[in-house]
Amino acid sequence: MTDTTDSNSGKRERISVPEEIELPRLLDFYDLQTEDQTQIHEFYDNLQEGQLTTTQCCDCEEIHFPPRIVCPECTGDNLEYVELPHEGELFAFSEVRGGLPLGLSEHDVPYVVAAVDLGPIKLSARIDDASYGDLEIGDPVELKIVEIDGPADHKRFFYRFVPQR
């Protein structure tokens, strides 16, 4: 029979786990936007130039948002960038008060988020300078291009909307 008594029970080595673990910022969540990093860099290039664009299929003429690499309608890959209107309408909206995803904690809640109808396409976007009670479905909104601060070695851009005055 083997001896199962704990030979060093008086002086066990202690190991520890930290109360909190700081994780490296592996992702900053926004797309990296240059030609080397994404096949839809043209969208971001255009955004930097002040134009909101997306892809249209040259075969079936379907317009998509976000920009596609292959057309999900006809499976063709002959796509070209076309300009989108910078003005649209609120298709539906809400005021977010909690439950923010990672990386969005810098946003001050509450904020308004909407599906914006630009005509050819709809997209999700934050509506700045607005509150839920002042808005109605169908209200006109216009594009606002923002620059993203963050750990990338190139300038990056994204879009928001504001109520049209």
Place this chain on the structure above:
Amino acid sequence: MSDVRVAGAGLTAFGHSPERTSRDLFAEATIAAFEDADVPRADVDALLYGNFMGELSEHQGHHGPLMAEAAGVQAPATRYESACASSGTAVRDAVMRIRNGEDDVVLVGGAERMTNLGTAGATEALAIAADDLWEVRAGMTFPGAYALMAQAYFDEYGGEHEDLAHVAMKNHENALTNEKAQYQSAIEIEDVLEAPPVSEPLGLYDSCPISDGAAAAVLVSEDYAEEHGLDAPVSISGTGQGGDRMALHDREYLARSPAAREAGAEAYADAGVDAADVDVAEVHDCFTIAEVLALEALDLEPVGEGISAARDGRTTADGETPINLSGGLKAKGHPVGATGVSQIAELADLLAGDHPNSEFVSDATTGVAHNAGGTVASATVHVLEVDR
């Protein structure tokens, strides 16, 4: 093609158990399922297991073999992930494997550990079901997306928050006798209307809770059930799955769920039934508005009329077609990866007369389970029928 029978099912209590691992929860559910089924573990041909956020909440991937061990089965095991429809997709594949003769006995299940993340952490984890680049970065949250659906519904068809409050009240009422439910407590209309807003127009009581829990079911071929003299009166006679564009904004209508409609139509046709034959259903009410959209997608209510179904008593326990007699996700709880299989378990018990709410469906022959992922970019529907 062999008919698929539910030999047995088991659930943990749903609720708050942050200290328990998902493998511990799943082991408990499978012990109950094997006892209920009277099928030896050695006969299991495969484990299909649903889980959504294990990497985030437990730093654990590769759940298949891990959960086979927890369940005490030696069989090939695969994890299914389709957000909140994870174990619904597992059920569908289990049905197809048994039908095509590949397997005779499939253990299907799912589990989720969520509350250890805290409310903010779990809500954050749920957000990964949306398109991170084009929805989440644009400020969209999970409650936010359902809020848009509710607003779009009110705008298109009418209705008001009070109609949705009746959905919440009904599902809490149904859960009163369900000992597995997270909330076995009644709520009033005012509780819903006066609750803090989460994402306008939806408030705290429009939302299902964050839950821990596990579910398991032993599915067998009809031949196996006969050979072994199993008491398995409930069959899964129809299965369907639908898909949609990932982002909510990319849909023509926000207040309709084509993926659920597609899944429902396929499941009805597969079972040879239509919506009028459905006596009872468990639908995916992650938010109150989601139950309304599900009823319409499944043709249990005409489009634009589902909003009044709970308020007018058509879907209450004593109504024409009781919906979510288990309490639904709203009151029973929503441990994401377990939900699809738990709906099958509840429905099988309801139809077999083994559920505390079976008295409300004593003549029912046909039930439907509807499980949806994200903003219903994925959905599964199953038809269950009982021998009477």
